[in-house]
Amino acid sequence: MRAVARGAAFVAGLLTGGVVAGVALARVTARTRVECRAQAAEADRSHRSEQELLTKLRALDAAKTDFMATVSHELRTPLTSISGYVELLRDAEHDELSDAQQRMLEVIARNARRLRELIEDILTLSRIENGGFRSQPGEVDFAEVVERALAEIGPAATKASVGVHAEVRGPLPLRGDGVQLDRVLANLLSNAVKFTPAEGTVTVRARHDNGEAVLEVADTGMGIPEDEQNALFLRFFRATNAIRRAVPGTGLGLAICHKIVDNHGGTILVDSIENVGTTVTVRIPAVW
Numbered sequence: 001m002r003a004v005a006r007g008a009a010f011v012a013g014l015l016t017g018g019v020v021a022g023v024a025l026a027r028v029t030a031r032t033r034v035e036c037r038a039q040a041a042e043a044d045r046s047h048r049s050e051q052e053l054l055t056k057l058r059a060l061d062a063a064k065t066d067f068m069a070t071v072s073h074e075l076r077t078p079l080t081s082i083s084g085y086v087e088l089l090r091d092a093e094h095d096e097l098s099d100a101q102q103r104m105l106e107v108i109a110r111n112a113r114r115l116r117e118l119i120e121d122i123l124t125l126s127r128i129e130n131g132g133f134r135s136q137p138g139e140v141d142f143a144e145v146v147e148r149a150l151a152e153i154g155p156a157a158t159k160a161s162v163g164v165h166a167e168v169r170g171p172l173p174l175r176g177d178g179v180q181l182d183r184v185l186a187n188l189l190s191n192a193v194k195f196t197p198a199e200g201t202v203t204v205r206a207r208h209d210n211g212e213a214v215l216e217v218a219d220t221g222m223g224i225p226e227d228e229q230n231a232l233f234l235r236f237f238r239a240t241n242a243i244r245r246a247v248p249g250t251g252l253g254l255a256i257c258h259k260i261v262d263n264h265g266g267t268i269l270v271d272s273i274e275n276v277g278t279t280v281t282v283r284i285p286a287v288w
């Protein structure tokens with residue numbers, strides 16, 4: 001009888017324990033549910049504020065691009081007038097101007113040209129960023145683009161005593177904008193030549209590889225410090241060694257190249273070691 005009573009007490013104890021545990025579990029579950037809901041609401045709030053921030057940043061970027069385009073456009077007209085009058089003066093009879101005046105005119109003409117190039121670069125960049133670049137692409141032979149740029153850079157390379165070697169295996173047909181691709185090549189070759197000291201070399205290779213036209217522009221120049229390389233495609237970026245050695249430039253060329261190559265569905269990579277050299281590789285999908 002005593003054993004039965006003990007058994008009943010044991011079962012009752014178990015039941016009470018079970019009920020207590022059940023109540024505790026229910027409380028924990030309810031608390032967890034409330035906490036989860038609060039966390040979800042918090043995540044939702046921070047996602048929304050991130051989206052708002054992103055929208056504001058995009059608007060700011062668009063406003064900056066618009067501003068740059070407007071200012072550049074407004075600068076173009078007076079600059080065209082200055083350049084026109086400088087040309088008129090330079091055409092004057094030789095005895096009308098002294099040698100000193102002729103030299104001053106040369107300086108004005110050179111700086112007006114630099115300003116014009118800068119304005120054109122800013123306008124190109126804002127056009128590309130506003131989506132205005134999406135002109136009708138045609139069939140372009142990339143090998144011809146490379147050959148044209150090589151012919152153009154020739155005199156500057158000779159003047160700087162930099163040797164240019166080329167290995168172009170064409171044709172390299174692709175769908176693209178020939179004028180914009182000319183710009184990419186001109187920028188890359190002008191960088192390779194201007195950042196390479198006398199007696200250095202620039203090697204240009206263009207070939208077809210796995211459905212892509214591949215271009216490599218390699219130089220034995222000053223290179224780019226490693227910790228600055230991730231900023232190369234930002235507008236107005238110039239590496240510290242280029243500034244220190246007073247190599248002229250505005251820092252827009254690579255930003256323009258990057259946008260144009262991107263718009264062609266391609267990639268551009270810069271591989272550089274300071275004081276050893278730089279290799280820029282461009283890959284653009286081809287058509288066959």
Ligand SMILES: Nc1ncnc2c1ncn2[C@@H]1O[C@H](COP(=O)(O)OP(=O)(O)OP(=O)(O)O)[C@@H](O)[C@H]1O
Binds near residue numbers: 191192224232240
């Ligand atoms: N081949 C290179 N060798 C060494 N440094 C380079 C080379 N190409 C680019 N850079 C570095 O990257 C920077 C940005 O290049 P980018 O072409 O955009 O500007 P830039 O040549 O200085 O001016 P811009 O092209 O607008 O006339 C350069 O100022 C230079 O510091």
Ligand SMILES: [Mg+2]
Binds near residue numbers: 187191249252253254
């Ligand atoms: Mg450049």
